[in-house]
Amino acid sequence: MGIGPSTKETSLHHFRDPLLDVVSSDEDLDLMGIMLVGTPDDNEEKMLVGTRAAVWAEAMRADGVIMSMDGWGNSDVDFANTAEQLGKRGIPVTGLKFSGTAGQFVVTNDYLSGILDFNKSAEGVETNMVGENNVTELDARKVTARLKLEMRRRNQS
Amino acid sequence: MEKDLRRLVIKAYHVTEVLAGDENRVTVDGKMTVSSDVLEGILSKYPQLEKLDVQVIRPGAHDRWTNTIMDIIPISTKVLGALGEGITHTLTGVYVMLTGVDVNGKQAHEFGSSEGNLREKLYLNRAGTPGNGDFIVSFDVVLKAGMGQEREGVLAAHRACDEFIKIFREQMKKFRGEKCTERHEYHDVARPGKKRVLIIKQVAGQGAMYDTSLFAKEPSGTEAGHSIIDMGNMPVIVTPNEYRDGIIRSMQ
Numbered sequence: 001m002g003i004g005p006s007t008k009e010t011s012l013h014h015f016r017d018p019l020l021d022v023v024s025s026d027e028d029l030d031l032m033g034i035m036l037v038g039t040p041d042d043n044e045e046k047m048l049v050g051t052r053a054a055v056w057a058e059a060m061r062a063d064g065v066i067m068s069m070d071g072w073g074n075s076d077v078d079f080a081n082t083a084e085q086l087g088k089r090g091i092p093v094t095g096l097k098f099s100g101t102a103g104q105f106v107v108t109n110d111y112l113s114g115i116l117d118f119n120k121s122a123e124g125v126e127t128n129m130v131g132e133n134n135v136t137e138l139d140a141r142k143v144t145a146r147l148k149l150e151m152r153r154r155n156q157s
Numbered sequence: 158m159e160k161d162l163r164r165l166v167i168k169a170y171h172v173t174e175v176l177a178g179d180e181n182r183v184t185v186d187g188k189m190t191v192s193s194d195v196l197e198g199i200l201s202k203y204p205q206l207e208k209l210d211v212q213v214i215r216p217g218a219h220d221r222w223t224n225t226i227m228d229i230i231p232i233s234t235k236v237l238g239a240l241g242e243g244i245t246h247t248l249t250g251v252y253v254m255l256t257g258v259d260v261n262g263k264q265a266h267e268f269g270s271s272e273g274n275l276r277e278k279l280y281l282n283r284a285g286t287p288g289n290g291d292f293i294v295s296f297d298v299v300l301k302a303g304m305g306q307e308r309e310g311v312l313a314a315h316r317a318c319d320e321f322i323k324i325f326r327e328q329m330k331k332f333r334g335e336k337c338t339e340r341h342e343y344h345d346v347a348r349p350g351k352k353r354v355l356i357i358k359q360v361a362g363q364g365a366m367y368d369t370s371l372f373a374k375e376p377s378g379t380e381a382g383h384s385i386i387d388m389g390n391m392p393v394i395v396t397p398n399e400y401r402d403g404i405i406r407s408m409q
Binding site (some may be wrong): 003009010011013016017019020028031032033037041052056057060061064065066070071073074078079082126130131132134 | 353371403
């Protein structure tokens with residue numbers, strides 16, 4: 001479990017992903033790459049792959065990370081852990097996730113304040129309409145601006 | 158100083174007419190015909206599948222039944238170089254919609270499904286969905302009993318669809334570059350001194366209807382793809398150009 005039709009990203013979405021367009025064209029940022037991490041079934045495995053992602057980010061000397069996922073519910077566990085592992089390593093993290101009213105984080109920690117909701121449905125629910133609750137360019141701009149803010153704060157503290 | 162790492166050129170060929178016809182053909186000036194003649198040959202390779210059907214859905218003609226939508230796929234092919242560099246040809250104005258159900262009417266879905274009236278099940282004009290003016294080539298798969306929930310069944314549906322798309326890819330490889338309707342040039346760049354940012358995308362990796370395929374030879378393809386499940390769901394890195402060249406096939 002962990003995904004709904006209205007939030008899932010199709011192959012076409014990946015082919016013309018607004019998040020990539022926004023981040024890669026921002027001349028204030030040096031986009032190092034896109035890391036893809038899966039969502040295992042098993043809880044220990046979830047912790048493992050998210051932690052490995054954070055170790056990668058640290059090894060790459062990332063100044064900041066933007067996370068994104070198209071699932072919700074069960075895959076929140078992976079998402080929250082990865083954000084926490086990044087946060088603990090002192091890496092500013094923001095992200096995009098479907099929340100609405102139906103998909104609020106099922107787990108929580110201290111590193112989720114920069115995670116923005118991309119719900120588009122009026123009632124905040126899984127509408128079973130493919131594409132409806134998808135990331136748009138506006139979401140991508142918001143989360144990128146938020147990361148810049150977080151990185152600036154980090155520099156000042 | 159920006160450092161230019163590599164260049165990817167995506168040439169788009171706009172399709173203005175899609176019709177049912179005697180053969181599967183797309184021309185450089187934007188005429189496409191689709192035919193179900195080839196489906197029997199494709200079907201014979203996949204014991205998990207019972208029946209295949211292709212249909213043309215004209216722009217706006219969405220008041221019709223759809224089985225659950227497994228994917229929306231751009232029709233693209235490499236012409237020069239590997240994924241992420243060189244030249245790619247893609248079609249605009251038409252996208253493939255893969256749908257699936259098993260012989261007992263059980264929809265091929267994992268968590269929630271999108272069968273019903275297409276008008277109410279497909280939100281148009283998103284990055285991942287067709288626009289108001291786009292044609293849809295519907296590739297509908299009937300799976301054998303229970304196969305819509307089995308990994309091999311779902312994979313077979315994606316592969317069968319990919320074989321169908323391949324017919325057009327082969328023709329598009331021969332399209333003359335200067336006949337494209339749009340040309341997009343993308344550069345992977347390093348920007349030393351700027352804030353180093355990483356995008357982490359958490360992708361599906363739990364099972365039959367919740368998988369992600371990477372590293373196929375063709376954009377948004379399945380052939381030679383590697384499942385993130387088989388890679389232990391471990392993080393892998395792709396370049397921006399690999400990503401925007403269709404290195405991910407969504408299988409959820």
